[in-house]
Structure formats: C-alpha cells, structure tokens
Amino acid sequence: MFINCSRLLVNNPSQLNYGVAVTDLDGDGHFEIVVAGFGFPNLALKWDGTVFHDIADVQLADAARQAVGVAAADIDGDGQEELYILNTDTFAGRKRFGDRLLDRVDDTWTDLFSLPDHTAILNMIAGRSVVAVDRLGTGRYGFYVANYGAPARFYELDEDGHLHDIATEVGLAFKAGGRSAVALPLISGQMDIFAGNEGGPNYLFHNQDGVYDEIASHVGLDDPRYHARGIAILDHAESGDFALVCGNWEGPHRLYVRNPAGQFQDIAPLDMALQSRVRTVIAADFDNDGREEIFFNNIGQANRLFAYREGEWVQIDIGDALEPKGMGTGAAVGDFNEDGRLELLIAHGEAEGQPLSLFQTAPNSNHWLRVLPLTVHGAPARGAIVTITAGGRTQRRAIDAGSGYLCQMEPVAHFGLGAIAVVDQIHVRWLDGAEQWLPLPKVDSLVRIEYPEVALHF
Secondary structure, rough: OOOEOOEEEOOOOOOOEEEEEEEEEOOOOEEEEEEEEEEEOOOOEEEEOOOOEEOOOOHHHHOOOEEEEEEEEEEOOOOEEEEEEEEEEOOOOOOOOEEEEEEEEEOOOHHHHHOOOHHHHHHHOOOEEEEEEOOOOOOEEEEEEEEEEEEEEEEEOOOOOOEOOOOOOOOOOEEEEEEEEEEOOOOOOOOOEEEEEEEEOEEEEEEEEEEEOOOOHOOOOOOOOOOEEEEEEEEEHHOOOOEEEEEEOOOOOOOEOOOOOOOOEEEHHHHHOOOEEEEEEEEEEEOOOOOOOEEEEEEEOEEEEEEEEEEEOOOOOOOOOHOOOOOEEEEEEOOOOOOOOEEEEEEOOOOOOOOOEEEEEEOOOOEEEEEEEOOOOOOOOOEEEEEEEEEEEEEEEEEOOOOOOOOOOOOOOEEEEEOOOOOOOEEEEEOOOOOEEEOOOOOOOOEOOOOOOHHHHH
C-alpha cells in the first residue's frame, strides 16, 4: 500500500518525537504538521511545493521542554486555531514543565498559561492526550486534557478572554490513568467525549447541553481489564452510526459498532484483535477506493493495515510503512501536497531517537472529494459531520478534533470515490444543529463550506 517518501522531509533529525497535529499555523489557507519533541525541539513542517521545511520559531520549538501531545482549535473565536502542547516529563503525578497554550497574533506566539491571570490553573500533572471540544456548539472550542493519575482538565476562555478550568462544573473531572480521547457527536447531536484509560475503565461522556454524564459501562465501552491507547472513528458499513476502533496496549484491539439498542459491540476479527504494542490508530481512505482502511502504529513491532473487503476486515500488505523496527509514538494524515491522496507521517521516539517517516500511496485513477467546513468564525469546524451521497452510497466523516493517543488529524473530510465521477450532494451538520446541502460538487477538488448566513436548525 504505502511508498516511502521521507526524502521530502528536509532536515529530518533523529530525535525523540511523540504527538502529531495538523493545523494552519500561519493563516495562509494551507495546513502544516506540528510534531511534539520530547527534550528536543517541536517541529512545524510546511510543504513549499517541492519539500517540507521546518518553520518553527524559537517559541514554538520550545526545545527545553518535553512535549508529548498536541492539538489545535479556535478557542477565542478569531477564526484562527490556537495550539495546545501537552508537556509530560514524568510518568504520573506532578511534573516540572507545564503545558503551553499558544495563541498566534501578528506572527508572534503568546503562551496564554504564562499570563498572570492564568498561571494558577496551569496543568502541572502528567498527561497523555488533548482533544478539542466545542461543548455548546458556538464555534468556540475548549481543550480536554487526559491526565494520568489525576482528574482531567477542561479549559475554556470566557467572553472577557480569561481562561478557566471548568472540568468539575461540566462533569469531566474524573481521575484515571488517562491515555487518549476523541470528541464528536457519537451518541448525541453534540460533542460527546470518549476517553481511553489505563488501569481502569474507559469513559464515555454524554453531552447534555454542555454538561456531561459518564455512561461507558451502560453502553459497553468501559473495557476495564485492558489499557487503551489509540482510538479512531470509522464509518463502518455505512450504518449511519460511527464505529470506534480502540487499540489496547498488549491486549485485544476492539472494533466497536453500535446496535439498534444503543449498545456497542466488539466485532474485531481475530487478526485485527491480535495484541500488539499499539500507539496511534488511524481510519482513512488512503487509496481512494471508497472504503476507509485502518492503520495500527506499533512501537518496536511491525505496523499493520486492514481493509474492508467483501463484507469483512482483512489484513493487507502495508508496503514500506511496515517499519518492523520503528519506535512509533504518533502518526497523522493529511493531503499536504494537495494532489488528492493522503500522506501518512509517523513519529518515533520514547526508547530510541529516529527520524520521521513519510508515506504516500501509488498514483491511481480513483476519484476523490475533500470537504472543509468552517465555523461561524471562519475556523475549521472540528466535530462537524460531513455526509456525501454518490453512486447509490452514503459516506460520513466527522471532522477530527483529536485522534486518540497524542495526535490530531487534518480538519478535512476526505472521501475516496473509486470509479464514481459524480457526487449527488454534500451535507454538513454543524454542532449547533445548523445544516447545509451542496448539490453536485466538483469531484477531485477541495470544497470549503462556510457556516450558512441563514442557518437552518433541526
């Protein structure tokens, strides 16, 4: 499947890297890749039309800290995404280096945690992952931080620009061995949060008008005997509900689908469930054949790739991305060269410094469509649901807000179409219930969809 094109990464040093996130750092309308450096500089990789260059300045590189998780979202409603960098210099409990919450104004990064009014709420507990959450559907996001051995944090800005940790007030301050999280309208029309934990049950936080109720055990997602790592969201069998792929560290991996009674059932076949030292899990249509593949990134073991063939999941040849000796710690996808095919970037580290790896699939004649919905403020609408109908099929994607363990994908709904050359319509549903339809979009293109001036709510 994958072909190594790491030669396109200029100045790609061997270092300890962890999480990866995709966002528009400089406001030029194109996405960059942010890579968390652990005791090494954070990287900001920008495609210049030929190769990727590191454009991180001293503030963003922040070489003295130990970053593991990273996520982006527009928390202040200015139309640009801010960047949360989770630093973790100890396994659990209190740490030396606090997190960063970087806001870019006039080409300068300001760490909001460094402002006098915010230092008291700085997260000084070891965490693992961070995910963006628009809990009220206003287009202004907060950040949920999965801490390890301490209550989770949930940061939001108020209308006066003051940052608050409101995890207790909204029902999210649960203590756990927090490892991973995803946020999307999973069981409600608002942003729910699934949190994968180690040494105890997972959490599913049901959003009820901005306040959360934890219900994982009631719907079959708690899985208390195993240790969650990567999580991915999947449009499984076009059922109308999203499935969850949950990689368990050295335990059975799960493919949870929701039945008509609202319960999640694990249907992972034996070769997918086979335990491994899993880190990030990604669901994406890498070859544009119209079906998402599932990628398991492992550390110190070969990576694995699964495809849906004739009604069942089967392991397929992963090509150059096998990396049997790769110390995989994080991974993300995006179409950075804008050719309609997704690139896969893998970070390595933890036990051994290694360069980043970059992969793409071979060119083919399959068609594709990419949809970028925007909030009312003009930022990527992370958590929005995009649906297309084409060739008698319906495909759905949730705009990524944070993808399981340490990472965050591009905020674009990527659809492979195979031989289908006509899309009947695009449907976007925003988190406040606003909806918009776009008939007959041009295939093999990126479609930006602004929040409707006259919003229809259902």
